[in-house]
Every structure is written in C-alpha cells, then in structure tokens.
Amino acid sequence: MINFLNDYSEGCFPEIIERLSEINYRKTIGYGTDEFCAAAAEKIKKACGCEEAQVYFMAGGTQTNQMVADVLLDSFDGVVAVESGHVNTHEAGAIEYTGHKVLTLKGHDGKVDAEELDRYVTDYYNDGSYEHMVRPGMVYISHPTEVGTLYTRHELEELNRVCRKYNMPLYLDGARLAYGLTAEGTDVTLEDIARLTDVFYIGGTKCGTLFGEAIVWTKGNQPFRFNTKVKQHGAMLAKGWLAGEQFDVIFTPDEKGDTLYTKGGKNANKLADKLKDALASKGYRMYNSSPTNQVFVIVDNETMKKLSEKAVVGFFEKFDDEHTVIRFVTSWASAESDIDELINVL
C-alpha cells in the first residue's frame, strides 16, 4: 500500500550505512567526544556561518526539546509556545516532567506572532501578582511548524527583537529543517537561523538519518557541563559517534555546495509540490498553504474512508462532523513513482 504517513518511516541515506560499514571496527572514544562528532560539528558551523557556535548531538527530538528547555530555564520559568507546538501537544508532558510549564499563545498558521508575544510578556510583568506566576523564560518555535508553514526572515527578526527586549532565549525546533531551508520562496537561511536564535536544532531523524539531532548553540552559549546534564537525563549514547558520523555524511558538501541534507529536502518538497498541484487540479480543498513536505487536505468522510483503503496517511484532525483533515508527508526517500501512484488513487 502506498504510504505517506511520515518522513521517518524509512531508514537513512545509504551513504550513511556505507560509512558505518567502513568504520565499524575502528575503536572510537565514547560519549560524543570523538573525531566524527568533531568533524560534523565543523561542517555544521561552516554551514551556519557561525564560528562561535557549539554543536551537540542528541538522539531524538522530544529529548532535545526537553533537554534544551531544562538547561535554559530558571526553575520558575515556562516555555512560551503556540498551542499546536510539539512541546505542548505530542511529547507526553516532557517539558512538565522537568518541572516547567508550557505557556501557550494562539498560533497563526502554527506560528508565534511577535506582537502577541510582546503583549503577553508585557502583561506578565505588569501583573501585580507576577511574582506568584510562571515567568515566560524562553520562546519555542518550530520551523517548519507542525502544520508545515515557515516563518519569514522578517518574522524571525521580530521575534528576536521581542526576545532581546525581555532577555528570553529564542529556541527553534528544526525537526524538519531540511524541508524548510529548501522550500520554494523561503527567505530564511541556516545563517539567518544561527543569527536570530539563541539555540536551535537541525533535525536528522525526519530528514534522512537513522536518528540524531544536532543542537547548535549559536552564541557560544552551551551551558556549563551540558554533557553531565545530558547524562543525568539518561540521554547520552555510549556510542555517541554514531550521530556524529551520520551528520558528517549528510553535511559534506559536494562541488556545488549541495549536501545530502539539502538534496533530501528538495526531493521531498518537489514531490509535495507535484502532489499539491494534482490535488488542486482535482478540486481538493487545502487546509492551509504549507510550502514544505507536509500536505494537508480537507476531505469528506466518505473520501477519507476510500482513501484509507489504498494509502496510509495521517488523520490530522476532525474538521467538522462531515469532514476530516488528512495529511500526506513526503520525505528525503520518496520516489516520484509513489506520488504518481497516489495521484492515480486520488
């Protein structure tokens, strides 16, 4: 059956496995202090145009969000996020597990609005009881968002400005960053992100590695003994070099400056665009105008039922009693033939 359920259903770029095979019997020092992690970090720093950056490799996304929030926040601080933010919905309370509240704003196409953020924080400090309230201690955004949308550079600049005003770190969850960086029409580059956020992560798991996310501390601001804190959370892999090796492979530029990371992103976006065109031409109603690899469509329940007999897709949410929002996700690994087959089915 055709499957557009997710972008983490396949393994990884085959080059990663080849490399694994080559270095399999090499004895490598543990816990991420090895040469592969160092090499990958260098390539990432170069790609970010950010010499002062520090790069730390984690295994998964929820773990990364949890870890970053826990080390950035003072004990009485919360994370500001939109209601649909991954940290607020699908992490089983991982932020709260570390003692912190998620403070929510309404999302606009899945995004935090800078003015609303400003007003929220201003109101907090103006409240007579603010010392009995959770302080907005950092801002969490995802790019692409949970609904596939992207911030513009201007929007990121505005968020950065509000965060500076109130001395709150700005953190960007880049679980699907490959798809965001290579989307048509985006004006946001990796350099922009490195410049405008305090910390972000470059997602591997959903962008073509077996696992692994690369945290980038953009201002040389990795907290003291971050490694010990990672160990204490149970989040440190003994063979930490596995993540380094994978990022080293996917961040190695070819002669044109392309990497597996960007190529994977482009592949998914191109196929998603083809799908969107086909959906449009067939009169489907789109849920939003995501420019990345997640395609959201509103279908009536009958259509949904038929479709689910022929394709594995995500049921995103009930739209109304008669309609459902479904999600198709393309990936670094999707083949054009899959899209063609899907288009036939539609």
Place this chain on the structure above:
Amino acid sequence: MINFLNDYSEGCFPEIIERLSEINYRKTIGYGTDEFCAAAAEKIKKACGCEEAQVYFMAGGTQTNQMVADVLLDSFDGVVAVESGHVNTHEAGAIEYTGHKVLTLKGHDGKVDAEELDRYVTDYYNDGSYEHMVRPGMVYISHPTEVGTLYTRHELEELNRVCRKYNMPLYLDGARLAYGLTAEGTDVTLEDIARLTDVFYIGGTKCGTLFGEAIVWTKGNQPFRFNTKVKQHGAMLAKGWLAGEQFDVIFTPDEKGDTLYTKGGKNANKLADKLKDALASKGYRMYNSSPTNQVFVIVDNETMKKLSEKAVVGFFEKFDDEHTVIRFVTSWASAESDIDELINVL
C-alpha cells in the same frame, strides 16, 4: 485606610488564640498524630456526614493543591482546570514542579462545564496519538471559584458523572469554602461535596485560622503513606497539632449547630451583599454576579485612581483601555462599620 484587599489579612478567630494559650505548655506528639488533629477530624467528618472520610491537615493552599495532584496522578497525567484556575495561574507552576501539566478548558463564570469536559476527554481518547499525549488524570475545581461564583448541586453531579465515566478523581479546592457554603441561594452543602468529590479541602487560611487547610479524602481513599509523601515534599509541620487545634475550635458546633466556620462565612457574605446593594444603587457596573465575599466591579480609570487613595482594594484585571476590574473582599473579620465607611467613599 479602609482595606478590602483580601480575606487573609487578619489573624484568626480570637477563640483560637485563647485555646492556644490554654494548651501552650501541654506536651503534644508531633507531625499531626495528636489528639487535637484527631478531634478536629472527627468534627469535620461529622459535618461532612461521611464516616469513611479521612482528614489530613496541611499548612497552605498551594501546598495542598500540589500535594493532592502529585499523589493522585500517574506520572503522565495532567490536571484539568479552567484557565482561571488557581493551579493554572497563581501558584508559580507548583503543579508543573511536580512533573504534571495543567490541561485547560475555557471557564464559564470561572467554572468547568461538564459537557465540555466530557468532549475534551473523549477527544483525547479518540486521538490516534493519545499515547504520546498527557492524559487528563484528574479534574480540579474551586468552590467558590476564583471569581466568587458557585457550582450548583446539579453541576457538581454532572461533573461527578463525567469523572466516573473516565475514572478521573474530582478534586475541589475549598480555599474559601466557608463563604461558599453560607452564600444565599446555594444548594450545595458540605455533605454534597463529600458525596460528589473524591477529595476536597476545607480552607482555613482565608476563613479565619492563622493557617491550615483540611484535606478530606471522601472515600477512605487517602493514598498509602500519604504522611511520608507530605514529609518528602517538605510540607509537614513538626507541631502539626497547631492545625488540628485551630480546626477543632472552628468546627465545634454551638447549640444551634453553628460553628465559627459558618458564622465567619455568613458575616462576610452579609457584608458583601450590603456592599453589592450599595454599588448597584450608586450605578456601578458589576463584573459578574458573585454570590460570595468577593465583589468585582468595573470602574473607569479615573474612579479607580480616586478610590485607591482612600481604600486598599485588589486590581483584578484590565477590562479595556479605559476601565479596570477591581475587587473588594470581605472576610470573617470584617466589621459593618468598614462597609459603611467604604460605601461613603464610593
């Protein structure tokens, strides 16, 4: 200056101090295992008409809410509350500190709507990703609510029904319960609360004790080694008998069955009613129709400024750019002369 800021500004019923003085040199066993706590528990159980109840005395309200939630919830559970719920706003993240999320519903006059609650929990279990989401593990309500309103018996029965359906404990925060039980027109008695909730607390601090809140586990459902857990939270007083002594005094019925607890409640409500009448007759615009000791009024900013030169009141929230909601609170200790003076000022 006249002061209607709060109901915890004064000390306590003088009878409590007299009793303290009498027993001051008596050697009493520590940690709440004493005869005063036992006697107070008996009186409370009788007042609740609930023989199987277990009563445990705590020092303060936030501590009580934190403690109850922490012992009732499984690690991945959250507390369902309205957005204005005390646990969600003014406890500095005390619930999250223990690892749990507050899951919010819109409030209706500060109250949880049973149907909305039902839909919320149903949606949770119908979500394909619910195993990656925080489970609604208990329901938190306050009575009176943070805006002075009261549930009807029918509303509590409906909440009880939904909670039974989903096997979620229903917890009632009774910080101001004295004012709720004695409000004009309420059909909710202490027996109803004991019957319809799984656990609640009878507030002392805001109802005439120096400190102290009495948790009532209504179904003999006090968790195993609750005392050890209280100790572990740092929440156990060495001279635990102090709380017992105070509740013993205020729950001792006179020949008519009245207690200091109910008398204090009536006093505050009567004076609040007098104030509401005066406000109405002077054309003030009420924010809501709280039947208890909290009186909310919408005033223009000019009036607010003048008022604040003559009386200490609470600034509840900005209503719009020109108006503010202010709060007057009467208490067990308020004197009719204070109200008269305030009415003069208005």
Place this chain on the structure above:
Amino acid sequence: MINFLNDYSEGCFPEIIERLSEINYRKTIGYGTDEFCAAAAEKIKKACGCEEAQVYFMAGGTQTNQMVADVLLDSFDGVVAVESGHVNTHEAGAIEYTGHKVLTLKGHDGKVDAEELDRYVTDYYNDGSYEHMVRPGMVYISHPTEVGTLYTRHELEELNRVCRKYNMPLYLDGARLAYGLTAEGTDVTLEDIARLTDVFYIGGTKCGTLFGEAIVWTKGNQPFRFNTKVKQHGAMLAKGWLAGEQFDVIFTPDEKGDTLYTKGGKNANKLADKLKDALASKGYRMYNSSPTNQVFVIVDNETMKKLSEKAVVGFFEKFDDEHTVIRFVTSWASAESDIDELINVL
C-alpha cells in the same frame, strides 16, 4: 508521665501568643512582605553583625533544607553531608525529591571533617569519569549536630577554607541553634556563623516558636526571585507575617542584650547539664559528650523497659543486642521540677 521526647512538644514562648493577640485584627500584607518580617530581619541581622545579610522566613526545617539545596545547586550537583545528617536520614528523601543526590561522608561525632571533605572533593575532580558523576555542589552541616555536638570555630574555619577552595557553598542547619550558641564552652557565635557560612538558618520550631525558621543569606546572596521559587515549592504561607512576628518577639534584646532565644537555649542547657551530672553520679554510661540539650545514654534493655514506663524518651538506636541508646531532650520550656522528677526515676 514525664516527657523528654523532644524540644518541639510544647507551643511557644507565651510572649508570642500575647503579641499575636494584640495584632490579631490588624490588616497585614501577605507572603512575608510585611513590617513584622522586616523588623525581625533587622534584629537578626544585628544579632549576626552582618549588614549585608538577607533574611527569609520559612515554616519548617525539612522545607528549609530542601529549598536551600534546590536553589543553591546546579542540576547535576549533590549535597555533601555526614551519614547521620538530617538531610540524609529523616527527611523522607526531600533532597532527592528536588533531583539532587546526598553525597555522604563518615561523621565524627556527627561532624564533617574538613580534611576528609577536601580529599573527597579532590578525588572527585581527579576521577577520569568525573563528568559522569554527581558533583559535590554544597556542604551541609548541622550545629548542633543530630547527636548534640558542636563545631569549634576552628573547625568551621577549616570547612570554610575547603568550601572556598572548591567554590562550594557552606550551609548550616541551625534547627537547634539556640542550644548551640548558649552551650558551655562553645567558642562559636552567631557572628562567626554568619561570617563562615554562605547561608544558614536559625531554627524557631525547636527553640520556642510555634513554627518558623529564619534563613540568613550571609553574603547578600539570596537567589533571584527566591520568593517565587518558595511559592512554586508550595512553601509560602499566605500569612507570612506570622513567622516574622514570632522572630521579632524572640529576637528582641532586653537591657542586658539577652533575648528569649538565648534565654530559652540557656534554660535547656542548664537543665541538660544537671541531668548529665545526675546520670554520671548514678554511673550511667554516656553515648557521647553532647554539650547541648540532647543527652544520649546507653542503657541495658531492662533499664530501658523500666524507664519507658515512667518517662517518654526517644529510642535513638540499638547499641548492641543487650543495650540501647536513649535520648533525653530538654527545651526552652523545660522546668527544673521535671528534671528533678526524672532524676528520681533514674
């Protein structure tokens, strides 16, 4: 029955209750931001000879230890204490509840040895795996210790020196400080403690208040938004002025500079000394040479049994199969007649 079980069995100095009665109807601002707390803080600062000190009032000892440790430690830090330290034994894991390990050293008469501490921390930093280990992040001592003994000024200076060397805060638990400061032969004053520790607390609960402990941040080092953190722990009393009022009363010096605090300490020590003399003259075997209000005696099980029919005492620990260590505690409230009666019984 005569009762020497503890020093927190009675209420409080009657002057405290008198004062409570006087100010009972005064409207006082909440949460410890009132004039009573301010006045008490001033008196304590004066008694400590420490202008830069900040004083914060808590309700109980375990709560205070938990709170101080939690705000002083980085997330991967532990508290160094002797095995018999209160934080390691009788707080139901309150330190661990906040995420921190208690790192134990052998005690010497209940005390930390500075040289052993130095070696322990040096070994930590020399361990090749130290980044995977809990860092010794602060040092906890009690004075008097759990077995009634006292540090000398020289010993405190040595601990201070090691703590400075490794940049670890030194924290002193003064639950029974009144008895320590007024013990015969001690060369440690309140000024010494303020000078040599980073933070300590002056115990009220065991020294004649109803409840309350005064944290003294000796170097102006009270953490940012400590009050919010206290609230978040559920540890803030609404009527925070109650603790202030009590410390204000017991730290008010008379014309000779004596206070209720020091008078209570002297009373207990004098009676404990009388008891020790009597025990010695009757040939009892002492467990240690505590110079304060806790008296430890090794008795055979037969004697213990007889004694327990006539007096309430503490069973401290099994000494061997035939003997038990029992503990007599005198207090600020003990009367000479009680001691005489006890001596008769012995």
Place this chain on the structure above:
Amino acid sequence: MINFLNDYSEGCFPEIIERLSEINYRKTIGYGTDEFCAAAAEKIKKACGCEEAQVYFMAGGTQTNQMVADVLLDSFDGVVAVESGHVNTHEAGAIEYTGHKVLTLKGHDGKVDAEELDRYVTDYYNDGSYEHMVRPGMVYISHPTEVGTLYTRHELEELNRVCRKYNMPLYLDGARLAYGLTAEGTDVTLEDIARLTDVFYIGGTKCGTLFGEAIVWTKGNQPFRFNTKVKQHGAMLAKGWLAGEQFDVIFTPDEKGDTLYTKGGKNANKLADKLKDALASKGYRMYNSSPTNQVFVIVDNETMKKLSEKAVVGFFEKFDDEHTVIRFVTSWASAESDIDELINVL
C-alpha cells in the same frame, strides 16, 4: 595503539549492518510498535523460557536504569544498590533526577549480600521514625557487576527470597549480560534470571549492537502506559524498529542454538582468560578474580606509565600511593592478535 579501554568502542556485528541495508527503504511504523521489535521480543522470550514476559527496547543503559526505577518506585521509595553500583556512581545522578534516593550497602566483590539486605530492610521497618525515611523500594544488582564478577544461582535465589519477603522488585542490570551468561563456571542462565528477577535488561550496547537495551518484564508486569512514560522521559526513538532489528539479528539462533549474542560473549571471555593466564604467568597481581571480560590488575605506577604509552586501558582506581588498579576489557569484537600483541607489551 592497542586498545582495551572498553567493550563499546567498536560498531556492531556486521550482520546488523547488512540487515539494515536490506530493509533501509522499507516503510516501518514508528516508536517500537513494528514487526522487527515484535520478532526480536519473541526470540528473547523464547531464550528466557518465559512466555509471559514483555520486552521493551530502549536506547541506552543509564536511560534504562532511570526509566525502570522511576516506574517501579512509589514516590518515597529508594533503590537499594551496592556502593559501586552503576546507578550510584556513574550516572550523574540519573536516579535522583527522577526524585529517588539510592540507598547503599557495602559490596562484596561488587555484589549485594542477601543477608545484609534482609537486615537493612528489617532495620528500616523497625525504626520508630521509618515513616520519615526513604523506603527501600527495589533492589538493583548488575550481572556481571561493575567489577566483572557474577552472582551464583543460589545467591540470586537468596536475593529473590528477601525481595519477596519485603515485596520489593528485584532488578538486574545486564549491560554486559552476554559476558556473564557465557563465562566459564557460571551456573546462571537466562532462564534463571527471568525466573528470579522481576525485571532485567539484556544489554546491547556493550555486547555488539550499535545501541539498544532490551528490558524484560518477566512477570507480565510492564507498567500501564509504559510507552507514554518513556516518551515523557524523552527516551523514545522515532525509529524504534532500529533496536528491534538489531536484537532480532543477534538473538537469531543458528542450528546449534548459538546466537551472535552468545558467540560475542564467548569470544570476549576466551580472550580475557588468555590474558589472565598470561598476566598470572608474568607475575602480575590481580585485583579480583573476575570470570568475565573485564580484567583488573594492580600495577605499580612505573609499570602503569610504561603501559599507557603502548596501550589504551582504563585506570580504574588508585590502589595506594604507589599502585593503581588498571582495567583491560575484551569484547565481542576483540581479535586474538590484539591479545597477543598486548601480552607482548606486558
């Protein structure tokens, strides 16, 4: 340079990579709910002779220990372990991070003594203050231990007996279980472990997988919504099938019933034995008589210095001012030629 630093320096059995390569583009459902995990679980259950077992795959050892302890313990419970237990020393306080104390016993060759355990728990329940103390809530053992030693079947039976007596789960950390099961002279089988413990884990990381540990809940006692709790800890891999695939490969028996898991164990033990013989014949002084793949030798500091120029080994601990304990570790990947080379150097 020859390297005997650890058993997690290499990658994995090449068969694992081959399989990865084969299934790389297969679309597999996430979070460990896939067919590879299911197949691996079946093989493990068969190997354990335990039909009712439940198997759950984690990424790393500290994470596994933390997770198991957190779900097994009530909030006021601690983990009983020997002082040298991994949970007490080299996990950066991961147990405490979840709110639980590690309660330590002296080790005997790295092992818990059943009688001492019994006495410890009995003393706990006999202590008059036990409700203010951390309850021994589970027992942690490692097999092989941190110093390479093994429990006998009788010792495990005794531990099981004490644990049953006090209703404490017995948990076995099998990080190096392959080396324990295949050691010469051991009478402990996987079936024994499944029978005598409540939960244990089969280590992958140190026994030939890239990562991954298989928790075995031996009595069908996997806690409710364990997966949600794993997610909440940030410990769930999106491509959970990676662990399943690896365990599936290494637990597939050949015609003789051998698996890569047991073969890897035997290889390491055989080479370690050869090394031990050589060390003995050269007059080296052994630190203990570990029958598994960790070899501990006491050398004078001069020898240590020379050796460290030619081989990478672990410095286990200072023995005295003149001597150091060093550790050689063989692995599933060690070659006989490495040992020969090392023996030449010695």
